[in-house]
Amino acid sequence: MSTHSPRLPIGPIALLASLLYAAAALSQPAPPTPPAATPAATPAATPAPAVTVLAAPPIITAPLTCSHGALRSLVMSDLWSRLPAVCARVQAIEPLRFEPAPGVDRATHAGLLALCAEGRSARFVCGLDAYRRDLLIARFDAHVTAVTQRAETARRLCPEVELAAAFAESAPEPVRAEVRAALTDTAAFCNVVDGFVPTAAQLALVRRAREVAVAARGRNLTPDASGVTALWTASGPLPGAPPPIGGADRGEGHGAQSGGAESSAERDTTTLPGAAGLVEVALRGIANLLVSRAQAEVEGFMLDQLRDIICTGDARPWFEHTCAYLVAPDAALRITAGSALRTAFQADVVGFPRQVASRTPREGEARTLTGRLWFQLLAAATESRVLIDLGDRFSQVGSDFTCTGREPELCQQAKLAVEGSGLLMAYAMNRADLETMSPTMFHAMLETVYARSLSVDAMGPVEALRPSLLELRNTLSFAQTPRLSNNARIPRVGALLTAMGVVFDRGVEVAFFDRRGGERVRLHEGIPAMYAAVMRGELTEIAVLSQRALVVVLPVAGLSPDVTRGMVLAAEIAQARTPEQIRVALESVVTPPGAWRLKRRRPMLSITGLVGVAGGGEIILASGVSGGAMVPSVGLVGALGLDVSFPVRSSTLGFYVSVIDLGALLSLPLGDASVRLRGADGVERSATLDVTSRISPEQVLSPGIFFRWGIGRSPFVFAAGASMVPFGRHVQETRAAANGPEAAFSADASVFRLSAMLAVDLTLFPF
Numbered sequence: 001m002s003t004h005s006p007r008l009p010i011g012p013i014a015l016l017a018s019l020l021y022a023a024a025a026l027s028q029p030a031p032p033t034p035p036a037a038t039p040a041a042t043p044a045a046t047p048a049p050a051v052t053v054l055a056a057p058p059i060i061t062a063p064l065t066c067s068h069g070a071l072r073s074l075v076m077s078d079l080w081s082r083l084p085a086v087c088a089r090v091q092a093i094e095p096l097r098f099e100p101a102p103g104v105d106r107a108t109h110a111g112l113l114a115l116c117a118e119g120r121s122a123r124f125v126c127g128l129d130a131y132r133r134d135l136l137i138a139r140f141d142a143h144v145t146a147v148t149q150r151a152e153t154a155r156r157l158c159p160e161v162e163l164a165a166a167f168a169e170s171a172p173e174p175v176r177a178e179v180r181a182a183l184t185d186t187a188a189f190c191n192v193v194d195g196f197v198p199t200a201a202q203l204a205l206v207r208r209a210r211e212v213a214v215a216a217r218g219r220n221l222t223p224d225a226s227g228v229t230a231l232w233t234a235s236g237p238l239p240g241a242p243p244p245i246g247g248a249d250r251g252e253g254h255g256a257q258s259g260g261a262e263s264s265a266e267r268d269t270t271t272l273p274g275a276a277g278l279v280e281v282a283l284r285g286i287a288n289l290l291v292s293r294a295q296a297e298v299e300g301f302m303l304d305q306l307r308d309i310i311c312t313g314d315a316r317p318w319f320e321h322t323c324a325y326l327v328a329p330d331a332a333l334r335i336t337a338g339s340a341l342r343t344a345f346q347a348d349v350v351g352f353p354r355q356v357a358s359r360t361p362r363e364g365e366a367r368t369l370t371g372r373l374w375f376q377l378l379a380a381a382t383e384s385r386v387l388i389d390l391g392d393r394f395s396q397v398g399s400d401f402t403c404t405g406r407e408p409e410l411c412q413q414a415k416l417a418v419e420g421s422g423l424l425m426a427y428a429m430n431r432a433d434l435e436t437m438s439p440t441m442f443h444a445m446l447e448t449v450y451a452r453s454l455s456v457d458a459m460g461p462v463e464a465l466r467p468s469l470l471e472l473r474n475t476l477s478f479a480q481t482p483r484l485s486n487n488a489r490i491p492r493v494g495a496l497l498t499a500m501g502v503v504f505d506r507g508v509e510v511a512f513f514d515r516r517g518g519e520r521v522r523l524h525e526g527i528p529a530m531y532a533a534v535m536r537g538e539l540t541e542i543a544v545l546s547q548r549a550l551v552v553v554l555p556v557a558g559l560s561p562d563v564t565r566g567m568v569l570a571a572e573i574a575q576a577r578t579p580e581q582i583r584v585a586l587e588s589v590v591t592p593p594g595a596w597r598l599k600r601r602r603p604m605l606s607i608t609g610l611v612g613v614a615g616g617g618e619i620i621l622a623s624g625v626s627g628g629a630m631v632p633s634v635g636l637v638g639a640l641g642l643d644v645s646f647p648v649r650s651s652t653l654g655f656y657v658s659v660i661d662l663g664a665l666l667s668l669p670l671g672d673a674s675v676r677l678r679g680a681d682g683v684e685r686s687a688t689l690d691v692t693s694r695i696s697p698e699q700v701l702s703p704g705i706f707f708r709w710g711i712g713r714s715p716f717v718f719a720a721g722a723s724m725v726p727f728g729r730h731v732q733e734t735r736a737a738a739n740g741p742e743a744a745f746s747a748d749a750s751v752f753r754l755s756a757m758l759a760v761d762l763t764l765f766p767f
Contacts, residue, residue, distance in 0.1 A: 056101075056102035056103035056139065057103055058103045058104075058105065059103050059104060059105075059108070059128070059132050059135060059136050059139070060105055060108060060128070060132075064124070064125070064126065064127030064128070065127055066123050066126040066127060067127075068395070068396070068399035068419070070126045070127050071123070071126050071419075071423065071448070071449070072392070072395070072423060072426065073126075073129070073130065074122060074123075074125065074126040074128075074133075074448065075423045075424075075426070075427055075445065075448065075449060076426065076427060076430060076431065077130060077133060078433075079122065079125075079133060079137070080433070080437050080441040080442075080444070080445055081433045081436070081437065081441075082137055083115070083116070083137065083441060084438045084440070084441055085141075086116070086137060086140060086141045086144065087115070087116035087440070089141065089144045089145065089148065090112075090113065090116045090117070090144055091116065091117070092148070093144070093147060093148050093151060093197075094117070096147070096151055096197050097195070097196050097197065098143075098147040098196055098197040099196055099199065100143075101139045101140050101142070101143030102139065102143070103139060104136065104139060104140065104143075107124065108124060108125065108136070109140075111124035111125070112136075112140055115444055116440075119439075119440040119441070119443035119444040119447065120444060120447060120453065121444065121447035121448045121451070121452075121453070122444055122445070122447075122448045123448050123451065126448070146200075147197050150197050150198065150199070150200060150203060151189075151197050153203055154186055154189055154190065154197065154198050154203060155190070157186065157190075157203065157206055157207065157210065158186075158189075158190035160210045160213075161183060161186050161187050161190055161206065162187075163210065163213045164183060164206055164209035164210040164212075164213050165183045165187065165209070166213065166223050167209055167212050167213045167216060167223045167228060168180050168183050168209060169223065169224075170212070170223055170224065170228040170229050170232070171209070171212075171229075171232055171238075172229060172232055172233065172238065175205070175238050178201075178202075178205060179205050179208075179209055181202070182198065182201075182202035182203075182205040182206050182209075183205075183206060183209060185198050185202055186198045186202060186203070186206050205238075208232070208238065212228065212231045212232055215231050215234075216228050216231060303326065306326065306566065306570055307323075307326045307327065309562050309566045310322065310323065310562065310563070310566030310570065311323040311326055311327055313560065313562065314560040314562065314563075315560050315562040315563045315566050317355075318348070318352070318355055318563050318566070319345075319348050319566060319570070320348065320351075321344040321345070321347040321348050322341070322344045322345050322348050322570055324344065325340060325341055325344040326341075342537070345537065345570050346537035348570075349534055349537045349538075349542070350382060350534060350535070350537070352534065352542065352567075353375050353378040353379035353382055353534060354379040354382070354383060356375040356379075356553065357372070357375040357376045357378075357379040359553075360372040360375060360376075360553045361553075362400055362401055362402060363401065363402035363403070363404050364401075364403075364404060364405060364411075365403070365404070365405035365406070365407060365410075365411050366403075366407065366410050366411045366414040366521050368553070369397070369398075369401050369403075369411065369414055369415060369418065369521070370414070370521055370522075370523065370524070370549075371549040371553040372397055372401065372553070373394070373397045373398075373418055373523065374523070374524050374527065374546075374549040375546075375549060375553070376393065376397050377390070377393065377394060377397075377497070377500070377527060378527060378530055378531060378534070380393040381493055381496075381497055381527075381531050382531060382534050382535060387476060387479055387480055387493065387496060388429050388430065388476065388480070390425070390429075390496070390500065391422050391423070391424075391425030391426035391427075391428070391429050391430075391500075392422065392426050393422070394418065394421065394422030394425055394426075394500065394504075395418070395419045395420070395421070395422025395423045395425075395426065396422070397418055397419075397422070398415045398416065398417075398418030398419030398420075398422060399419050401415050401418075403415055413511060413512060413515065414521040416449075416450050416451050416452075416511055417450065417504075417507055417508045417511035417512065417521060418504075418521075419449070420446075420449030420450040420451070420507060420511060421449075421503055421504045421507035421508070421511075423449045424445075424446075424449060424465070424469060424503065424507065425469070425472060425500060425503055427445075427469075428469040428470070428472050428473045428503075429472070429473060429476055434466065434469060434470060434473070435470065439459075439463070442462065442463075442466060443459070443462055446462055446465070446510055450507075450510060450511045452511070454510070454513065455513075455514070457513075457514075458510065458513045458514075461506065461509045461510045461513060462510055464506055464509075465503070465506045465507060465510060468499070468502050468503045468506050469503060471499055471502070472496075472499040472500060472502075472503055475495050475496050475498075475499040476496060476499075478492060478495070479492035479493055479495065479496045486535065489535075490531070490532050490535050490536070491532075493531060494528035494529075494531055494532055495528070497527045497528045497531055498527075498528045500523075501523045501525065501527060501528075504522075504523045505522055505523065508521055508522060524549060526545040526546070529541070529545055530542060530545045530546060533545060542567065543567050595763040595764075595766060596710070596715045596761040596762075596763045598763070598766055599645045599647065599652045599710060599761075599763065600647050600650065600651075600652060600710075600713065601647060602647065603645065603646045603647070604643075604644075604645050604766055604767070605642070605643070605644055605766075605767045606642075606643050606645075606763050606764070606765060606766040606767060607640070607641075607642060607643070607764050607765040608640075608641065608642075608643035608656070608761060608762060608763050608764060609638070609639065609640050609762035609764060610637055610638075610639045610641075610656065610658075610717060610719065610757065610759035610760070610761065610762070611636075611637060611638055611639075611663075611759055611760050611762060612636070612637045612717075612757055612758050612759025612760055613634070613635075613636060613637065613757065613758055613759075614634070614635055614636070614637045614663070614667075614755045614756065614757035614758075614759075615632075615633070615634045615635075615755060615756060615757075616632070616633060616753060616754050616755030616756055617630035617631060617632050617633065617753070617754050617755075618630065618631045618632075618633050618669060618691075618729070618751040618752065618753050618754075619631075619751065619752045619753075619754075620673050620675060620689065620691070620729065620731055620749045620751060621724075621749055621750040621751060621752055622731060622747045622748075622749035622750070625675050625677060625689075625731070625747075625749065626675070626677075630754070631669050631670070631671050631672070631673045631691055632669070632670040632671060633667055633668060633669045633670055633753070633755075634667070634668060634670065635663055635664070635666050635667025635668055636663035636666045636667070637661065637663040637757050637759050638661060638662035638663040639656075639658045639659075639660065639661040639662075639663065639702070639759075640658070640659055640660050640661075641656055641657050641658035641659045641660075642656070642657045642659070643655075643656050643657075643708070643761075643763075644656075644657075645708070645710065650712050650713050651709065651710050651711060651712050652708075652709070652710030653707075653708070653709055653710075654707075654708055654710075655705060655706065655707060655708065656705070656706045656707075656708045656717075656719055656721070657703075657704070657705050657706075658702055658703065658704045658705075658706065658723055659701070659702075659703060660700050660701055660702060661700070661702035661704075661723070661725075662700060664699045664700065664702050664725050664728060665695055665699055665700070667693065667725075667728070668693060669691040669692070669693065669729065671691070672688050672689060672690055672691060673688070673689045673691050673731065674686070674687075674688055674689075675687055675688075675689055677733070677745055687733050687744075687745065688733065689731040689732060689733050689745070690731065690732050690733070691729050691730075691731055692729065692730050692731075692732075693728070693729065693730075694727070694728065694729060694730045694748060696727055696728075696748075698726040698727045698728075699725055699726065699727065699728045701726060702723050702724070702725050703723060703724055704721055704722055704723020704724065704753070705721050705722065705723075706719040706720060706721030706722075706723075706757075707719065707720055707721055710761065715760050715761045716758065716759070716760060716761070717757075717758075717759050717760070717761045718756070718757070718758055719756065719757050719759065720755070720756040720757075721754075721755070722752065722753065722754050722755075723752075723753050723755070724750060724751070724752055724753070725750060725751050725753060726750045727748045727749070727750055728749075728750060728751050729748070729749050729750075729751050730746075730747075730748055730749070731745075731746070731747055731748075731749050732745065732746040732747075733745040733746075
């Protein structure tokens with residue numbers, strides 16, 4: 001049994017394909033009109049034929065908007081590699097002026113000329129799709145070629161324009177005005193006046209006028225003779241007047257265009273002891289039991305504190321996996337700080353950048369934009385497996401951000417710097433013609449992405465950006481090579497983030513060229529280290545590295561202070577293995593370094609430490625001593641107390657109430673005290689007391705009050721005030737005797753201290 005394949009109805013399919021092809025052809029815009037034959041190509045005795053120019057459909061039919069998608073399409077296109085060849089033809093006919101190509105409006109025509117001549121921005125076509133961009137270049141290129149041919153023809157006609165002009169008024173009435181205009185425009189071109197290159201139709205009319213003049217002279221006819229008019233039509237019909245090109249005689253546009261702004265047991269091998277060692281073994285066992293129990297108690301206390309901090313209130317959504325482990329459904333099961341807690345905690349760490357990025361605002365000032373960019377880029381690096389899209393993540397932050405606040409111009413420039421730098425990164429990661437791009441086109445692309453005009457003085461920063469982009473591409477190629485483990489990925493992506501930071505820094509230099517405030521939107525240098533810390537689950541390091549960005553986004557992203565405290569505490573508990581590490585965990589509950597910056601943003605009550613140096617004077621306070629003079633003293637400061645501060649411009653003012661001061665143990669008096677001593681009989685006398693330091697537990701208590709000044713944008717504080725140090729000095733009056741000096745008066749005295757200090761602000765617990 002044979003089987004036959006079904007035969008296809010070739011005839012109907014061919015017919016259907018033909019119909020579809022015809023419909024597709026009709027739906028496309030008309031191709032560029034071929035340049036008309038120039039008069040130079042026409043024999044002298046043959047009149048120029050009538051020229052009929054078919055108006056090409058306009059390329060731009062509606063106002064263009066430069067959205068992010070349109071701008072990315074433009075930057076990623078091959079416009080920058082195709083246009084230099086066209087621009088070379090334009091430069092060859094400078095400084096000639098000519099009308100727009102058919103279907104190209106005047107604004108687009110002027111933009112193309114400026115792009116070729118000065119490397120100006122190409123945003124005037126960023127709303128065109130790829131097809132219409134190709135069509136625009138094709139029409140413009142064909143038009144420039146035709147203009148070059150017309151210019152050569154006009155130059156050959158220049159010696160005879162004056163002769164032909166004498167017979168312009170004898171032309172037939174329907175074309176007389178066109179002949180007069182053609183001769184006037186050609187004369188202006190020939191005399192290097194500010195005139196356009198004559199059109200092909202004008203050149204045809206000028207040539208006809210020359211032929212009429214030559215024929216009239218051969219017959220000895222003057223321009224006003226009656227037979228001259230017949231010479232105009234003797235050789236055939238006159239060239240028809242061409243329809244307006246682009247909507248008017250000099251290329252009026254069909255449409256307009258507008259600008260816009262389109263992211264880680266030890267086993268005891270002791271041998272069995274003999275009878276003599278039973279006591280030692282028992283003691284060691286009891287000691288180990290006590291240590292183990294103490295550690296378990298501390299661990300339990302720490303886990304309870306951790307649960308209270310991160311698993312209640314606003315902090316819980318940030319620690320989904322950790323809280324699922326800590327809040328056990330069966331209370332009989334003991335929760336320990338072991339591998340299960342570390343695993344849950346590390347899962348929360350990896351998601352931390354994404355959590356912050358999703359909560360950062362989409363509007364605000366330049367500092368908010370930088371904080372959002374910092375975490376969006378970090379989130380993209382930790383989650384993305386296709387690293388080539390990091391440039392697009394970068395630019396999307398800028399395009400989605402809305403500038404509000406007190407400095408809209410600075411914010412808008414920062415927004416363009418972020419978006420533009422991301423577009424350049426995307427170009428470098430996706431295209432291979434960055435090395436061969438001409439300096440003019442590279443300059444123009446930078447003007448396009450940063451939406452500003454760059455002067456010649458900016459050429460240095462512009463060219464310095466290109467090697468940074470090439471280095472980014474090379475780093476990306478290495479980062480995407482096959483890898484065996486996640487640990488092999490970390491340094492590669494870290495290097496890629498570093499290269500992106502360099503591109504952004506240089507991009508900011510270009511975007512803010514000749515403008516103020518460029519340093520205010522630089523990308524934080526801790527992103528690569530932050531990425532490595534996140535991928536390894538080192539949350540303590542994360543809390544420190546992200547401090548700058550957290551200060552920006554904390555008040556507006558719903559980031560509770562308990563989140564930062566919980567991060568540090570959870571990290572220390574999850575990684576603790578010894579009692580010393582547990583102690584460190586307790587210490588780590590305080591605010592991470594850099595919290596003094598919060599005082600520059602809002603009034604604050606906080607428990608703060610001051611560490612520094614102090615100097616001042618002391619008044620002796622002891623029973624029987626009165627009218628004491630002040631004794632100078634110097635020493636260190638190690639105070640802990642309550643700080644009340646208020647922001648004043650870039651500084652802070654307020655009051656500091658000290659409770660304890662460890663530095664009081666190390667303060668030194670610098671002289672003797674002249675006082676009045678009151679004896680048992682109530683009589684006072686003058687005396688000089690030797691003042692020496694003494695160390696006692698009471699000295700640590702040093703209550704006092706100080707006026708404090710936070711110095712500018714620094715952690716340093718200057719404070720002046722008074723405090724009382726209980727029993728901080730030993731005073732003694734010595735008197736000469738026959739058998740040697742004897743003590744006439746001796747006592748431990750408290751001191752009232754007036755002092756000034758320069759110290760570092762250690763904000764531990766802000767409220």
